[in-house]
Structures are given as structure tokens and as C-alpha cells.
Amino acid sequence: MLSSTILRRIFIRTQPTPNPSFLKFIPGIILLRDGTLEFTSPRQGQNFPLVIRLFQIDGISRVFIAKDYLSIGKTVSADWSILKPLIFEVLMNSLTNGESLISEVPPSEDTKILDTDSQDLAMVKEIIDFRIRPFVRDDGGDVRLVEFDEASGKVILEMRGSCSGCPSSAITLKNGIERMLTHYVKSVKTVEAVDG
Numbered sequence: 001m002l003s004s005t006i007l008r009r010i011f012i013r014t015q016p017t018p019n020p021s022f023l024k025f026i027p028g029i030i031l032l033r034d035g036t037l038e039f040t041s042p043r044q045g046q047n048f049p050l051v052i053r054l055f056q057i058d059g060i061s062r063v064f065i066a067k068d069y070l071s072i073g074k075t076v077s078a079d080w081s082i083l084k085p086l087i088f089e090v091l092m093n094s095l096t097n098g099e100s101l102i103s104e105v106p107p108s109e110d111t112k113i114l115d116t117d118s119q120d121l122a123m124v125k126e127i128i129d130f131r132i133r134p135f136v137r138d139d140g141g142d143v144r145l146v147e148f149d150e151a152s153g154k155v156i157l158e159m160r161g162s163c164s165g166c167p168s169s170a171i172t173l174k175n176g177i178e179r180m181l182t183h184y185v186k187s188v189k190t191v192e193a194v195d196g
Helices: 049-055 080-096 119-138 169-184
Strands: 013-016 022-026 037-039 060-065 070-074 141-149 154-161 190-195
Touching: 022 080, 049 060, 049 080, 060 154, 070 080, 119 141, 119 154, 119 169, 154 169, 169 190
Parallel strands: 154 190
Antiparallel strands: 013 022, 022 070, 037 060, 060 070, 141 154
């Protein structure tokens, strides 16, 4: 655990995401050792006091936590100029009070390669984990493999965090993700998204 002298020096940066309804908050510390967590309601975050406090702010719609940042979503009517100071206050209080934010999250099951996976499915999972996830996480989001129908060549991904509902996600999906998957895995013909 960090000492209180180190905690007092925490500086939280914000970074815009391609989705104007999300803002990335970077506290400069490790929040999760592995994986990501996404919450769309306070009930989902009942084991995370920080998440519950964030949802107590009127206008917060989603909380996405990755290794070293939070991507926080707002409702359409909420204003970042009002929300940001409230979010900073909750984050600073949690961090300076020494509240443990580090949590163990099991590795992503959606891309765990199984003995029963075909070679193409294993390749899709590997590309998502090592090429696609780092790219979308940089923008405050994540993807989860929902399905790969090898007969039709269709990959279905769940868009998470700031990628969920993002106006740019269709471009990212077609020009980035689909192009990469169809290039490396010849049986992939198309990629579709569902929002998380």
C-alpha cells in the first residue's frame, strides 16, 4: 500500500476520448492488476465503494476501470464542467484516504484460448488480446468477443467503456478492427458490434 506522503502528491489528469459522453481520468497509480471492469449501475459496483460514490453523482451513467485509468460516462443532459470537479473530489478522497482500489480481476475469459478452439478462433482471440485491446483501451474503452461464426465469417464484439455508443466506434470497427481481423484471419469476412 502507498504511504500517505505519496498519496498526497497524486495528480489526476483527464483525457478526452473519441466519445464525447466519456472522459478518461488518469490518477497515475495502478487500479487493477489485470483486466477491466465496467459498471452501468451502483448495484453492479456494490463491492467497490469508489464506484458507488461515483454513481451518487447525478449525471454519471457508466464507470469503466482499467489498469491505470477510469473512463467515466455521463448522461446526455449532464455537463462535464459540473461533473469533473465532483469526480475529482470523489477520486481524491478515495486515494488520499488510503482506500484500496487495487482489485484482482480474472483474465478475460472471452479470449482465453481453449483446446477445443479452431485455429482461426484461436487467432481471432490472440489478435483481439494483443493488437486490438491495447488500441481501444488507449481511448478509454475495451472490446469483448461475443461470437465468431466460422461458417459465415462474422465476428461479433461487445463495445465497452468509452467505445460503447461512441460516434467513432463504427469507423474504428470497420477501418481498424475489421481490416486487421480480415487481413490476418482469412475466414473472417465481417465484424459487427453490440454495445455493452
